[in-house]
Amino acid sequence: MTTTPRPPWPARLTIRRTTVADPLARPLLDELTHEYSTRYARPVDLSREYPAEEFAPPGGAFLLLLADGAPVAGGAYRRYDARTAELKRIWTHSAHRRRGLGRRVLAALEEDAAARGYSRVYLTTGPRQPEAKGLYLAAGYRPLFDLSVPPESIGPLPFVKHLEIPCP
Secondary structure, three states: OOOOOOOOOOOOEEEEEEOOOOHHHHHHHHHHHHHHHHHHOOOOOHHHHOOHHHHOOOOOEEEEEEEOOEEEEEEEEEEEEOOEEEEEEEEEOHHHOOOOHHHHHHHHHHHHHHHOOOOEEEEEEOOOOHHHHHHHHHOOOEEOOOOOOOHHHOOOEEEEEEOOOOOO
């Protein structure tokens, strides 16, 4: 029996700068809401957490990673302070995990934030999200908490990373 080799996946990845209200974002945000609600055993309403305007220019951005035009991952940032962007809602659709897409979203958010003049990024992730913690550590984020302490005893896990601002 012969098998046909799978073509490289995905065929074409693109970043789309958009808004939280974009219909393409809805499946990802719905799945993220479900995941948070399940992991933390409480209802989560992302639309009430932060106004959508916070993830819009000039201080913020909302990015989708598309594979052949379909959303597979995304993330956002908002202004935290004059030099710091706060990353939020970084998510990879469950059908597309373990392919490095979260890392691509993270890099795109960092690049976009640096292009807008931010010199560092800050984020928090939940103590029941070891995958996110691993991603941020692997991407060079510095934990602002003791890694030897059980995450559940800390609460939200804060990280920071300094960015290189591109030369004009």
